[in-house]
Structures are given as C-alpha cells and as structure tokens.
Amino acid sequence: MTESSPLLQVRGLTVRYGAGPVVHGISFDMPGGAVAALLGANGAGKSSTLRAIVGLEPARGQVLFEGRDISRLSTAARFRAGIVYVPEGRQIVADLTVAENLVLGSYFVDARTRASRQQMVLDFFPEIANRLKSPAGLLSGGEQQMLAIGRGLMSAPRLLLLDEPSLGLAPLLVARVYERLALIQREQRLSALLVEQSFHAAARLATRAWVMRHGHLVGELGAEALKSREGRQQAIDAYLGAGEGAAA
Numbered sequence: 001m002t003e004s005s006p007l008l009q010v011r012g013l014t015v016r017y018g019a020g021p022v023v024h025g026i027s028f029d030m031p032g033g034a035v036a037a038l039l040g041a042n043g044a045g046k047s048s049t050l051r052a053i054v055g056l057e058p059a060r061g062q063v064l065f066e067g068r069d070i071s072r073l074s075t076a077a078r079f080r081a082g083i084v085y086v087p088e089g090r091q092i093v094a095d096l097t098v099a100e101n102l103v104l105g106s107y108f109v110d111a112r113t114r115a116s117r118q119q120m121v122l123d124f125f126p127e128i129a130n131r132l133k134s135p136a137g138l139l140s141g142g143e144q145q146m147l148a149i150g151r152g153l154m155s156a157p158r159l160l161l162l163d164e165p166s167l168g169l170a171p172l173l174v175a176r177v178y179e180r181l182a183l184i185q186r187e188q189r190l191s192a193l194l195v196e197q198s199f200h201a202a203a204r205l206a207t208r209a210w211v212m213r214h215g216h217l218v219g220e221l222g223a224e225a226l227k228s229r230e231g232r233q234q235a236i237d238a239y240l241g242a243g244e245g246a247a248a
Contacts, residue, residue, distance in 0.1 A: 012027055021215060034191060045215035065078070087148075097132065213239060
C-alpha cells in the first residue's frame with residue numbers, strides 16, 4: 001500500500017437477509033490515520049456494512065484492506081490483519097473482571113506487551129483503572145463502553161470498527177466517551193470507522209462521513225460539512241430522502 005492509498009476500500013458491497021438485500025452494492029474509500037462514519041437512521045444498513053467488512057455477515061462485492069483483497073478471508077484472519085470490531089451493545093463478558101475482559105483482547109501477545117497495552121488503555125480510560133478486579137457487569141453503561149473500546153485497543157488494531165458507541169448512553173457519557181476517542185486518535189493516530197445514528201456524536205470525531213438510507217449511500221460529508229449547520233441539514237435531508245445526492 002502506498003502512502004496515498006486508502007486504508008479500506010469497499011467495492012459493490014451487497015448484504016442479504018432472506019430474500020432481499022439490506023445493503024445494495026455500496027462503494028467507498030477510507031483513508032488511514034483518520035476517523036470516518038456511516039450515518040443513518042435505524043435499519044439503514046450501517047451495522048450490516050460494518051459486520052460484512054469484518055467478515056461476520058456473508059456478503060458479495062470486494063473489501064480491500066491496505067491494498068489486499070480480504071473478501072474471502074475469515075473473521076479471524078481479518079482480525080489478525082488488524083481489523084477489530086467493537087459491537088453494538090458492547091457485549092463485554094459480564095461475569096469476568098475488567099482485567100480479564102482486557103486480556104480477551106490481547107490473548108495472543110506476550111505478557112510484557114499485554115501489560116504495556118493495558119496501561120495505555122487505563123491511561124485513556126481512568127474510570128475503569130480502579131475497577132480491574134470488579135466484574136464487568138457491575139460497571140455503568142459508560143464504563144462498559146470504555147471497557148469494550150479498551151478491549152479492542154488491546155490488540156493494537158490497524159482499523160477499529162465501532163458500532164453505535166453512543167447507543168444507550170446519557171449525553172454526558174457520550175461526550176466523555178468521544179473525548180477519550182479523540183485523545184486516542186490524536187496520540188495513536190487511530191484509524192476508525194464508526195456507525196452512528198447521532199449526527200452530533202459522529203461530528204465530534206469524524207472527518208468524513210457517508211449517509212446511508214435503505215441500504216444505499218445517499219450522501220457524503222467532508223470535515224467542514226460535518227462541523228457546519230449546512231452539513232447537518234444535508235445529512236438530515238439524506239436521512240429523510242429529500243434531495244438525495246445533495247450531500248455528495
């Protein structure tokens with residue numbers, strides 16, 4: 001992969017459930033060292049797209065990562081290539097401790113590397129630093145989200161896929177989680193693709209976004225548009241189907 005090549009390239013991605021497709025042949029390129037977002041209402045096909053990229057959903061089309069076609073690779077092979085998925089609803093292991101959940105994200109590395117990465121995660125998320133021996137199920141929703149993201153970071157991902165990180169969180173906790181993600185992005189030059197229904201949440205972090213509606217990409221927003229009132233209106237219009245393509 002050359003320096004100017006996209007980190008992730010999606011070509012004609014189609015995902016089907018039952019008789020009909022829920023994602024209709026979408027294509028986009030994502031640069032490295034940045035955060036991008038898939039925006040859209042519930043049922044737009046955003047999470048299905050993320051799950052197809054990581055290999056959790058059967059899909060047609062092509063997924064290229066660092067210039068390599070990974071379309072036929074297993075989920076485990078994509079993980080080894082550096083693509084890490086943080087699922088909607090966090091899906092931490094409630095009966096395991098915070099420390100044990102973090103180990104799950106780095107079970108394949110040596111003890112020294114694991115300890116170093118754990119310290120990095122705890123520096124980013126001090127809220128869970130004093131809860132290492134606590135069952136993860138006793139954490140608050142915001143703390144569980146931090147743990148889920150931290151578990152993903154333990155594998156040193158080349159690309160982090162975040163599915164609805166603001167889901168079910170109070171606005172103050174959403175702000176806190178996104179502040180920490182912004183810090184991680186700055187310090188680690190993290191590459192991340194996140195799925196969000198909330199335009200405001202995504203605009204805190206993303207420098208590029210695509211709007212999905214009924215399984216189609218219907219708009220694209222750059223960094224400037226994501227910060228502007230006009231960009232928000234473009235996204236809303238695309239969500240609702242008014243003037244489709246106006247945000248492209």
